[in-house]
Amino acid sequence: MNITRENVDALNAVVKVDIAKEDYSDKVEKILTDYRKTANIPGFRKGHVPMGMVKKQYGKAVLVDEVNKLLQDALNKYLTEEKLDVLGQPLPKPQDDINWDADAFSFEFELGLAPEFEVELKSKKAITKYDIIADDKMIDEQIERIQKQYGKLVPQEVVVKDSEITGAYTNEEKEIDNTVTLTLDKFKGKSTAKLFVGAKVGDVVTLKTKGLFDDEHDLMHALKLDHDAVHGLDIEVNFTISEINERQLADLDQELFDKLFPQEKVTSVTELRSKIKEDAEKQFVQQADQKFLNDVTEYLVENTKFDLPAEFLKKWMQTSGEKEMNIDEATEEYEKSEKSLRYQLIEGKLIADNNVQVTMDDIKNHAKEMIKGQMAQFGQMNPSDKELEDIAARVLSNQDEARRISEQLISQKLLEVYKEKANLKVKELSYENFVKEVYGDK
Template identity: 55%
Template sequence: MNIKRTDIDALNATLTLEITKEDYQEKVDKILADYRKTANIPGFRKGHIPASLIRKKYRTPVLVEEINKMIQEKLNSYITEEDLNLLGNPLPKAQEEIDWGKDDFIFEFEIGLAPDFEVDVKGKKAITQYEIKTDDKTINDQIDRIRENYGKLIAKKEVAEGDEVTGVFRNDEEEINVDATFSTSKIKGKSNLKKFVGAKVGDTLELKTKGLFNEDHDLASSLKIEHDKAKDLNVSVQFEITEVNEREKAELNQEFYDKLFGPGAVNSEEELKEKLREDAGKQFAQQTDQKLLTDVTESLIENTKFDLPADFLKKWIANNGENELTEEEAAAEYERSEKGLRYQLIESNIVKNNEDLQLKFEDLQDYSRTMIKAQMAQYGHTDATDEEVDQVVARIMSNQEEVKRMSEQLQNEKMLKFFKENAKLKKKELTYEEFIKEAYDA
């Protein structure tokens, strides 16, 4: 069997396979001989069916199956031997109906090649690396929220400023009929607040959704609608008050500290603040790290220029899903996935050129072991033996889905560390509220 590559351009080529009778005859003859021994055909004893009849009945399906196997094996071996970096899989070129009565065959396949390019991780423009300050206001606000959550509800008949109100929002045209509970401290503007203060259980208030709450997400949460819809919603709603409660904050005492962190872990307000500051620092670091990874990714995609075999990829997308797509559907899917594909190629390029970023089986084992120990410690199992941990690790490593998920997590951590050490960054310290507003345009 011969295979020949013809380059169309730097990103597209065709592979031509020539298959002769000598390539498949021996294998096909052996299979047909085995069929003759085992086939059941009415009017003939098993093992005594004429070879010509077996050949007439079974040669074509056997030949088709064997040639398809040969094609796949040859393509795979050729791609490996030539070290071809393909995008997608080879696509068979359309041809007239094959005459399987012939002795020799020619098959052609289109292939899309990954581009050659260089990645400048350093870049020209510095990327902001945010650091969130755990200032006193942030910690005190968090303590107030926790005290409210652990506090007592005192039922009331009339709404006062700062009370928690429960009721039903209604608007027939928008098909709104939902229960909601919120604090009047979230109501925006004096005129709106005035409608609530003094209202009683059983009263129905006439309200406008536009500008009702300080934050759009509170309106989305109360009406149980998407954030984007809440942002632009401007309709009248009725709100029937069904319950009013004053929330009395929990006292800062040892019982409160023990409820939060377990007996004796925190013993004073100062220790509480220090513990919350430590926990907040970890949570903030996760958010700022994710933001940095996203921003570096976007920057690399924008500034690393290379072409893709777009026409081939659209054709490949159209023909390789569960259902065949139209040209328009394939083009739309390509547009949606192009940025992701570009970053996959960029990341592969970076990993290929930096050995420390390449995942090894031992790395995954160690990473899994660390995760298991941390999870066990969370549930108080701090004295697990190496044998116990290794048994759990073995179960995880035998699960393909878990290995895939863990590989992605570890690769992200390695990439984040690499970017912190190699990308051009500028640090910026701000409060959590400032971070949310600046980083996410909130």
């Protein structure tokens, strides 16, 4: 067997594989001999079929199969030994005139080669890394939510501005009959809230669905209808009041602190505020990191210049999926995925240049921490190491889950590389201002 390569240019090559008779003849002969032993052909006893008849009936199919196996093994071995960094898979050049009665065969494959390039993390313009803080306003709002959650309901005679009202939305034509508990601040207009103020248990308030809430999802929940049913819905519904309550806020005392933080010692409002701030800012880190990661990724894709073997990749995409595509479909798919492919190559280069590695121990430890956190949510605060080991083993037996964790860890390690080596500026701001700056004031 002989394999040669011709580089068309820096991104494309053609590999030629020449297969001689001695490369496959012994294997084909052995398979045909085995066929002869088991062939069940009318008129002949098993094992006594003439070899000529076996070759005539099975010879070409066995030859084609063995040559193809030999071809794939040789090609894969060649790519590995030559350390060729290829994109997609080798594409066989069309051959309509293969003479399978010949002794020797030649096959050609097109290769798309990965480009060579350098990655510069130090951008001229600094990339913003946000440091999101929990300000006093957020902490005050969180404490009020906690006090409401742990407070008690006191029945009221009439509805006032801050009442919690239980009742049923009904509309006979649309078969709406749904009981909910609501507060007046949920309605879009002040005029709607005024319809409730002063009402008593048993009173019926008639409402128009159009413009009742800011968000259609609130209307879906109120009427227990799906998205299509509430879209553009403009009808009247009756709300029959069955309960009116005042929610009295829970006292900020030791009993409440112990309910909130049974595993930690919180003994004052100052410590409560500190703990709420700490917990909130831990959650903000992930959101800020994701924004930073997105911005670095965008910078790298836009500023790391290299060419791709575009025509090869379009041809490869035509046949690589479950459904074969024509060239126009493949071109459209390539244009959609080009940015992602570029980042994959950049990421691979950064992983190699910075020696980013994830070991099996890293994956297992991450899985155990993830499981421990999930168990804590259900009150299992101190699982044994054996429990964690056993559950982690079951989780990681799923290859997709193990790969997902591995990719997550690589992303985390690359994030640390970016924080260390990229040109960044830290901007501290509240969560409310972060949302306004990053996503717009909605």
